[in-house]
């Protein structure tokens with residue numbers, strides 16, 4: 001442990017943190033020599049493994065050759081190459097990429113970009129964004145406004161810009177008490193209802209995670225949901241922003257998670273794994289037509305930042321993509337992901353406190369419940385997720401926490417290993433989670 005009395009203002013102030021001194025592959029080592037297997041790559045950031053020499057070399061080379069230029073003064077080869085490579089992999093028509101530094105910034109950039117597209121089209125009355133409850137889009141004020149995670153929003157609610165939320169497509173806890181497919185996708189139709197209520201001519205964009213991230217632990221929308229959402233957006237001239245900060249770039253076994261659902265967004269956000277965790281980098285991809293609307297109109301997006309389009313961060317991301325391609329990592333995730341899900345189901349599926357196991361590729365959520373039949377959650381005061389996290393930590397395994405799935409209660413653990421994790425690594429992670437669940441919640 002390090003001293004809690006240093007000069008750093010940390011996120012958690014009442015508990016101390018261990019100092020990490022080395023990270024290689026799927027392993028992190030602390031100052032005392034304890035080894036942790038990184039079963040979630042932090043918050044599902046580390047995809048190509050820790051400590052990749054190729055990224056270090058690319059970053060060092062970029063800094064030596066040309067470290068910083070202001071994005072309104074110059075461009076550079078690393079930025080141009082990254083945008084081209086992402087455009088080649090992106091859903092149909094997404095042809096231009098705007099780079100920022102965090103997922104929150106990417107989300108705010110997308111929300112602003114949607115608004116400016118409407119302005120350029122002569123529709124200044126469109127300014128409203130609709131998003132979903134139980135979503136996560138970041139914690140800066142603009143991103144928090146669209147985020148639907150109550151505990152993060154409540155303290156700052158009076159400061160948040162106007163935003164509207166509809167229920168999430170969370171079949172395990174259907175907000176309408178219905179069952180798929182008899183529900184008729186009621187949760188998707190909630191978007192149309194919200195658009196009617198707000199006035200269709202006032203709505204700018206609908207924003208959603210393609211596959212839900214940490215807030216409700218890797219919930220995959222039911223078949224037809226995103227297509228229905230796309231149809232509703234089209235009917236009312238509302239732009240669809242898919243947030244793939246968590247689930248994009250191979251995490252689900254496709255380059256973009258939207259590919260699973262055959263849906264093409266107007267805008268898409270990326271972050272986290274884009275640099276494999278080595279540099280602060282995020283991106284917004286936009287349809288060519290929308291880009292041309294702005295180019296042919298005012299000719300400038302009213303946005304930017306000192307560190308936008310950063311040469312060094314983009315060099316890191318190009319090195320990440322080189323590794324993806326050389327090691328065929330998206331295929332590895334597509335092929336191994338279902339096996340990871342099967343391993344989780346086999347080890348934990350029958351446990352009386354495991355309510356649901358869901359996910360895609362290398363992102364899986366294991367939801368814990370007090371009662372399996374009624375799906376009653378543990379009260380938040382029991383801190384089930386936190387206890388499991390600490391038990392796993394002591395056991396040398398790191399997983400990501402998810403809480404507040406059922407009202408303010410609810411617990412889940414998120415498994416999201418680096419894509420280079422071997423089958424043995426995956427078994428170790430699953431086995432450790434199984435042990436922790438039994439030790440904490442009984443057999």
Ligand SMILES: Cc1ncc(COP(=O)(O)O)c(C=O)c1O
Pocket residue numbers: 043101102103104105107136137138139209213214243244245246247271272
């Ligand atoms: C889907 C999604 N969007 C946006 C964000 C915000 O990203 P950041 O923490 O880099 O600001 C996150 C972070 O977890 C996320 O999962």
